[in-house]
Amino acid sequence: MKPTILEELVQEALAKEAHDTVVPDVDQAWARLAVRLSQEERRRYRWPQMGILVAGLAAGLLCSLLPPVQYAQQYLLGGISAFYQPLKAESTANPIITPPDAKTEPGSDSSLASRNGAQTPAAGQLQTQLPEETPSQAPAAPSGDASQAAGPSGEQVVTLADLKSIVPYPIPLPSYLPSDMKLERITYRKVDPSLAVLTLYYRGAEHSLTIKQSVPGDDAAAAKVKRTRIGNSDATVLAQKGGVTIMWLKNSLKIELHTNLGEKEALQIAQSVAPAS
């Protein structure tokens, strides 16, 4: 059908306006999108894990609501653990039937362990205490006073036990880790009297994880995190007593700047970062 005059003019007006529109830089737009895509991918990865967790919780709830299943589970699990731990079973009068006034959840690992006299820590504690209790799983982090001497960079390989005497606060550790991932090594480096950096290296069959913690001496309260703009990109500024760290993306290139210069000067340097001519 032939367009009307108005339709023709609308088409022309739109075409002219589109032609006159200034399109922003594609590289910068991609850099912005790349950040969101990586967040998106992390979220995608998290959903199956959440699904498994929810399914596990639902199954646990169902088990606790159905008495016959509960008894069958106690009988079965109690029998299995009694079979594998005959010596510890001696300390329990009845390894199969849980006393009615037992406070622990029937069927849980802890109730099963307590019935059999075993001392099993909770799942969250298991991760955090792993290097101390099972030194064989952290070969590069010998226990006790055997921390390795500082190298040329001043970095030492230490254990969690060592850190307790060095760092005046409880070390934050992940309570969740993929099943195959273990703490492999911890390093500690005193940058200057007011700043220490400790790094935790975890390794699994295919993945690795590094957690870096900066200890701002005795003035932790002075540390600040804020958002700013470097060029057209969002940037994060972490200002601690010992220095400033600025992190941003420039055309999909991750840039991290760390200095013990002042924050103002650090930002000035960051703003000036440009391709070398």
Place this chain on the structure above:
Amino acid sequence: MEVTDMVKRSRAGDHKAFRVLFETYYPEAYRTAYLIVRDSQLAEDVVQEAFIKVFRRLETLKEPAKFSGWLHSIVSYCAVDMLNARQNCVLMADDSAATGDGVLTAGIPSPETETERAELRCLIAKALAGLEPIHRQVIVLRFFREMNEQEIAQAIGCPVGTVKSRLHRALKAIERKLYALRPSTVRGEGYEANHPGGAGTRSAGQGSP
């Protein structure tokens, strides 16, 4: 490289391929977004949001060859969505003075000179800026993306009848706004009876009711 290839590789998690798609379609996607939202910052946000949606739903695209149309439908959808979310951040300022509501019009006479035509284009651009977001969406898809009514209906997820009526209303609204901006450019009601068979005498909505 073929779009189909790029889409397939992107589905398999190839970020380089997705970047190629992004770089290829970004300018046109931005223009579509800009024509609907009329704000450069918002248009950038719209395109970002649209590409995130594309990334999430790439699996659902049945025919990779139709990636372009699919992308533009997502862009237009995101644009209207974001406009509705922001509502008063759009260029509605001129609108209040130039709605021309209540005026009955009977089409635009064909402009005789190129100057006249250019002037009309300019007035139409102003009138477009004052349209409702859903009306601007169908106008942009129909006259800029050159999609037919059925394709628009599929793109925005509503019946063809709704698309037709939105197009009709949008064109009528443009006519009314033109009349308000410059009455001499639009014929009043009753023109048809006095000038049968004149150029451009069909009512504006007749081509796409």
